[in-house]
Amino acid sequence: MSIDTSQSAVVSDEVLDLVFREARTVNTFSDEDVSDEQVREVWELVRWGPTAFNSLPMRMLLVRSTEARERLASHMSGSNAAKTLRAPLSIVLAADLDFHEHLPRLAPHLAALRDQLADAPDSRTATSRDNTFLQAGYLVVGLRAAGLHVGPMTGFDAPGVDADLFAGSPWRSIMVLNVGAAPADHEGFSTPATRDRQARLDFEDVARVV
Numbered sequence: 001m002s003i004d005t006s007q008s009a010v011v012s013d014e015v016l017d018l019v020f021r022e023a024r025t026v027n028t029f030s031d032e033d034v035s036d037e038q039v040r041e042v043w044e045l046v047r048w049g050p051t052a053f054n055s056l057p058m059r060m061l062l063v064r065s066t067e068a069r070e071r072l073a074s075h076m077s078g079s080n081a082a083k084t085l086r087a088p089l090s091i092v093l094a095a096d097l098d099f100h101e102h103l104p105r106l107a108p109h110l111a112a113l114r115d116q117l118a119d120a121p122d123s124r125t126a127t128s129r130d131n132t133f134l135q136a137g138y139l140v141v142g143l144r145a146a147g148l149h150v151g152p153m154t155g156f157d158a159p160g161v162d163a164d165l166f167a168g169s170p171w172r173s174i175m176v177l178n179v180g181a182a183p184a185d186h187e188g189f190s191t192p193a194t195r196d197r198q199a200r201l202d203f204e205d206v207a208r209v210v
């Protein structure tokens, strides 16, 4: 069932197709580059998505040089390595365990929180990881809204990535996004994927009304 945009009058059906209905997880891209500027524009949009305490703990490592790409691929599981090497850009999404250092600027109304979290590493790790996953979702949707195609992956050796790419840093990898444009022979919104679209749960499967 499609959203009646004449009633809700918020976002066109075309945009909803681009971002949700027709968007697929892909592993094949054109050779076209994805620039830092494109990712910056997407960030400047998706940073408005809500996070706990306005903490914004997600960080991004844009991996594009051959050397960095090979290093990242060496930590990817199975076929994820080849997928990573084929993508014009891979973005390692990381949870910043020291996100609390930014709270005086991001949440000045919570004056004591920075110092409380400084003494609570477990709570910081949980908040950072939870909200980084949330922001990762915003980012996937934002990249798709910018017309880019995305392949998210968690199949990799995260401690290995952290030791190799984030040594001495409070960033902890949680997801890798392969990002690119559609292959040249591709037409329309629907994204080329290796297998048919799989089922999704219905409202009745996921919702209870009390």
Ligand SMILES: Cc1cc2nc3c(=O)[nH]c(=O)nc-3n(C[C@H](O)[C@H](O)[C@H](O)COP(=O)(O)O)c2cc1C
Residues within 6 Å of the ligand: 023, 024, 025, 026, 080, 152, 153, 154, 155, 156, 175, 193, 197, 198
């Ligand atoms: C958090 C996350 C982790 C994923 N990890 C992998 C992965 O390691 N390797 C892979 O090939 N696909 C991975 N996927 C892709 C999913 O299998 C895919 O999004 C899902 O089957 C839906 O496919 P569709 O978007 O084409 O409908 C991941 C997706 C998400 C969101």
